[in-house]
Amino acid sequence: MEKRRDIYQAIADPTRREIISLIARQSMNLNAIADNFDASRPAISQHIKVLTECGLVMIRQQGRERYCELKIDKLKEVTTWVEECRKYWNATIDSMENYLQELQSKNKKHGKR
Template identity: 40%
Template sequence: MTPDRLDNIFSALADPTRRAILARLALGTTSVTELAEPFRMSGPAVSKHLKVLERAGLIIRGREAQWRPCSLDAAPLKEVRDWLEHYRRFWETSFDRLEEYLQEVQTNGDSDGTDQR
């Protein structure tokens, strides 16, 4: 609903480290240290990435002794899916005609540029 939610979600996803963290969490809940292990990166750096993911609602953090286990929460991805849905027809049907149209616009010079369906 709020536009900022998508901002947060997309920008959280715009980093390969964070996407890798999500991929790891898809295998199951785990600790920060274990999440950090595959990366050549300090602990605090990973901690910051987790904060970004948490702000986007993509992870949930528990508390278990001195560990803060992280779990995937894919609910925000549903919003992304819904947003994407608006554009599905563009990559499905009209792509070839779009290409044609651009070809025409680039060579020809008399349209008013408002083609669509």
């Protein structure tokens, strides 16, 4: 049975984020990906396994080579979450700014600095 991993756990690692960046441009075989890192090939294979288990990467067999392809639609989950957080924090910051402006206006009316 295939183990399912959390997409956020997968992208938390900087090496895996770099792998995503590499294959976002074009599908690459495992050796080509590993050539971009100082880590061992088995270590890079393990990172790719995590990305595959969470559905971010699909491995396609072409002849004797295995190519990694990014499944960009899976990143929509992260994009949606980030956008929700951004909206929340923008609203919170706007609310704070309005409150501070009200305080400054009251202080000016009462001659306080």
